[in-house]
Amino acid sequence: MSKVIDGKAFAEKVRGEVSKQVDWLKSNHSITPGLAVVLVGEDPASQVYVRNKGKQTVEVGMNSYEHKLDTSVSEAELLALIDKLNNDDSVHGILVQLPLPDHIQEAAVIDAIDYRKDVDGFHLTNVGLLNTGGEGVVPCTPLGCIMMLKDRLGSLSGKNAVVVGRSNIVGKPMAALLLKESCTVTIAHSRTQDLAGVCKEADILVAAVGRPEMIPGDWVKPGAAVIDVGINRIERDGKNKLVGDVDYASCEAVAGAITPVPGGVGPMTIACLLHNTVQQAARQKGVELPA
Numbered sequence: 360m361s362k363v364i365d366g367k368a369f370a371e372k373v374r375g376e377v378s379k380q381v382d383w384l385k386s387n388h389s390i391t392p393g394l395a396v397v398l399v400g401e402d403p404a405s406q407v408y409v410r411n412k413g414k415q416t417v418e419v420g421m422n423s424y425e426h427k428l429d430t431s432v433s434e435a436e437l438l439a440l441i442d443k444l445n446n447d448d449s450v451h452g453i454l455v456q457l458p459l460p461d462h463i464q465e466a467a468v469i470d471a472i473d474y475r476k477d478v479d480g481f482h483l484t485n486v487g488l489l490n491t492g493g494e495g496v497v498p499c500t501p502l503g504c505i506m507m508l509k510d511r512l513g514s515l516s517g518k519n520a521v522v523v524g525r526s527n528i529v530g531k532p533m534a535a536l537l538l539k540e541s542c543t544v545t546i547a548h549s550r551t552q553d554l555a556g557v558c559k560e561a562d563i564l565v566a567a568v569g570r571p572e573m574i575p576g577d578w579v580k581p582g583a584a585v586i587d588v589g590i591n592r593i594e595r596d597g598k599n600k601l602v603g604d605v606d607y608a609s610c611e612a613v614a615g616a617i618t619p620v621p622g623g624v625g626p627m628t629i630a631c632l633l634h635n636t637v638q639q640a641a642r643q644k645g646v647e648l649p650a
């Protein structure tokens with residue numbers, strides 16, 4: 360088996376499963392899941408993400424609703440739109456593309472989304488459910504990582520897992536998911552002492568830092584599974600290049616399994632968004648999806 364975990368192929372498999380679940384909801388319960396994506400402003404990267412999300416939502420048979428608002432929109436106007444979407448029965452998932460302009464408080468907006476329609480897993484109720492073992496929605500990027508790890512390694516129970524990065528959207532939920540799988544979890548961050556030594560203990564090493572190629576192969580335990588969440592644009596040999604947070608060549612030589620950048624964690628994020636949307640649609644209607 361190749362060491363490389365092919366996120367593109369895995370994402371295609373997840374989308375195939377979602378598509379079947381959507382068909383099942385349509386045929387058996389007359390529900391067509393709908394995902395509303397709200398974009399504020401003209402940020403080019405966000406526009407690309409939103410376009411891709413909309414395209415893939417439609418491809419799996421769901422309805423996609425895009426709401427594009429001007430950068431000058433007030434927080435009150437945005438909250439009014441969220442209230443409308445919360446009360447719209449054709450909308451089962453609501454995603455507000457981050458970052459938002461400075462005059463709008465992200466926390467207030469995320470918290471205004473009905474947690475049953477939250478598909479990012481950022482609402483405090485879903486954060487609480489994840490950390491107390493409840494049935495909530497899990498942030499898309501860490502969900503994609505845990506799916507790939509379980510697929511490759513089977514049971515994760517008892518493994519030493521190190522997550523480098525403690526953000527609310529990646530590092531912390533990743534650590535919570537690994538703990539749920541009965542790993543022994545260490546969260547490292549910018550103040551961690553002897554980061555190399557900490558990483559070297561990991562059977563599972565997740566890098567979510569945002570620093571190009573920061574982790575070299577000699578920080579990796581031989582045979583470890585390395586999940587590289589980082590997406591960094593760099594210039595090399597006069598060309599723009601996308602690299603992760605691990606130095607791929609030296610880590611790949613030591614690791615037992617590794618996700619590449621691009622083509623690893625990235626493609627799984629939107630697939631997991633679609634997964635979350637169909638799950639939320641089923642939960643809202645009180646029906647259990649077929650496995």
Ligand code: NDP
Nearest residue numbers: 500524525526529548549567568569588589590624625628
């Ligand atoms: P944040 O900037 O929010 O968090 C980065 C974390 O890395 C912080 O906890 C920070 O520590 C830690 N850190 C920074 N420098 C060091 C260092 N020298 N040593 C150890 N830890 C350090 O980033 P995100 O979590 O949002 O994203 C991380 C990466 O993942 C980025 O490259 C981002 O682009 C990518 N990403 C990819 C996604 C995908 O779909 N594949 C989705 C989301 C993010 P401290 O808290 O102490 O400051």
